[in-house]
Amino acid sequence: MKNLKYIIFLLVVLGAASCKQDELKDIGPARQVISAMKGSWSLNSVIQVDEYAKDKQFPFTTVELTDLYPYREAKLTLNTTEDHKPSTFSISFGNSPKFLKLAQGNWTVDNNDAPATMTLKSGTTTDQITIGKYGLLDQGQLLLTVKKYQVGSKGEKTLVLSNNYYFKKAN
Amino acid sequence: MKRIYKLSLIAFFCLIGITAQAQKAQIKYTVTPGVFTPEDEVILEIDLAGSSLAGKEPYIWAFGPGDAITNTSWTSSPDIAKFTKVAGDKWKYIFVGTSFYNKGASEIIGKPFSFLVKTKDGGIQSEDYTPTKFSPILFVPTLFRNFPIRTSQYDALSLYLDQRYTVSPNNQRFSPTSINIRLLDPAGQLVGQEKKGLPIVKQKDGSFGYTFLPEILFAIPEGKIVNKAVYSFTGTVKDVNGSTVPYTTEEAEVVFLDLK
Numbered sequence: 001m002k003n004l005k006y007i008i009f010l011l012v013v014l015g016a017a018s019c020k021q022d023e024l025k026d027i028g029p030a031r032q033v034i035s036a037m038k039g040s041w042s043l044n045s046v047i048q049v050d051e052y053a054k055d056k057q058f059p060f061t062t063v064e065l066t067d068l069y070p071y072r073e074a075k076l077t078l079n080t081t082e083d084h085k086p087s088t089f090s091i092s093f094g095n096s097p098k099f100l101k102l103a104q105g106n107w108t109v110d111n112n113d114a115p116a117t118m119t120l121k122s123g124t125t126t127d128q129i130t131i132g133k134y135g136l137l138d139q140g141q142l143l144l145t146v147k148k149y150q151v152g153s154k155g156e157k158t159l160v161l162s163n164n165y166y167f168k169k170a171n
Numbered sequence: 172m173k174r175i176y177k178l179s180l181i182a183f184f185c186l187i188g189i190t191a192q193a194q195k196a197q198i199k200y201t202v203t204p205g206v207f208t209p210e211d212e213v214i215l216e217i218d219l220a221g222s223s224l225a226g227k228e229p230y231i232w233a234f235g236p237g238d239a240i241t242n243t244s245w246t247s248s249p250d251i252a253k254f255t256k257v258a259g260d261k262w263k264y265i266f267v268g269t270s271f272y273n274k275g276a277s278e279i280i281g282k283p284f285s286f287l288v289k290t291k292d293g294g295i296q297s298e299d300y301t302p303t304k305f306s307p308i309l310f311v312p313t314l315f316r317n318f319p320i321r322t323s324q325y326d327a328l329s330l331y332l333d334q335r336y337t338v339s340p341n342n343q344r345f346s347p348t349s350i351n352i353r354l355l356d357p358a359g360q361l362v363g364q365e366k367k368g369l370p371i372v373k374q375k376d377g378s379f380g381y382t383f384l385p386e387i388l389f390a391i392p393e394g395k396i397v398n399k400a401v402y403s404f405t406g407t408v409k410d411v412n413g414s415t416v417p418y419t420t421e422e423a424e425v426v427f428l429d430l431k
Contacts, residue, residue: 048319048326050321053319053320055275055276055277056277057307057310063327063329068383148326151429
């Protein structure tokens with residue numbers, strides 16, 4: 001019986017000694033979002049989201065607008081500096097509705113490493129755009145969302161609708 | 172000896188617990204309306220008379236769907252948490268769920284509205300109270316529907332007709348073919364030309380719809396403010412003699428908001 005104790009103890013010690021630290025796989029280099037956004041993009045689809053309805057779990061929350069007007073004629077070019085920072089942009093709308101105020105100017109982001117919003121600016125005119133899922137960039141797509149807010153009497157903002165513009169990389 | 176020491180310690184902590192419990196004030200309160208959605212304005216009225224909070228300035232500490240914006244520091248509640256005096260020991264606090272909890276309605280629906288009342292420094296507090304849960308905001312299907320529900324003159328607008336949701340026999344049985352739309356400015360004046368006979372598209376759910384960008388369809392001059400779109404659907408219906416005659420529904424309207 002006494003020996004059994006020692007055997008168990010020995011097994012536990014051996015078991016513990018046999019453990020080795022798992023090597024974590026390298027997660028690879030950080031995603032270069034700005035570099036991935038650089039280049040020419042063609043508008044591929046436009047989807048309107050009723051954020052007010054979505055928030056209240058109403059049944060009708062999206063409408064596809066792509067074929068309503070020649071949205072696919074819109075082309076966006078995003079340029080960057082040599083050190084991969086946002087610089088200038090241009091948009092050629094063609095016959096597409098002009099869904100942004102600006103056609104050219106400078107673009108900036110809130111965070112160069114993990115941008116969530118981009119600002120298009122020319123003079124005092126600006127367009128605020130939300131950058132969509134980074135995963136789409138790996139598939140050659142760029143989602144830009146223009147959000148619309150209702151502003152209350154005390155200045156409180158409520159998101160009521162979004163227009164999602166899905167671009168695809170132009171070759 | 173050791174056991175006596177342990178028992179004394181337990182008794183000591185029990186006593187502290189009882190004392191702390193005794194400090195929790197029991198107050199009277201009313202919530203108006205009794206049932207509310209996260210978007211309704213709610214008035215919480217309290218009466219501190221006869222409680223240990225009587226004569227004190229009360230502050231709210233609210234929870235349920237998470238901490239309310241008033242829950243910044245227990246020992247120093249912010250001014251936004253302070254009740255407004257009604258008279259004597261009666262106070263009131265007004266809030267709207269979404270801004271009070273700084274969350275979307277869907278994160279609040281079904282969650283309890285819970286609160287307690289405290290002094291600014293948290294030295295005295297009431298019991299916890301949970302009067303009710305936040306009610307869902309219901310979708311009611313109707314003959315006319317617009318998408319998005321809240322929109323501006325600069326966004327695409329879809330107008331729908333669903334004949335399942337009407338009590339009017341003609342609205343139920345007419346064959347819709349088109350829509351008439353006109354835009355009005357804040358003074359009620361027509362903006363651009365009224366558009367008549369725009370073709371509608373049958374939707375998957377059996378309703379009929381028409382989608383457009385107001386600024387393109389009506390060539391709205393730059394800077395012109397549009398207050399609303401007024402629309403009706405047209406088509407044909409059989410009259411009492413079995414003849415096919417034109418039919419137009421009553422008008423519905425969509426008010427444009429100044430979205431930022």
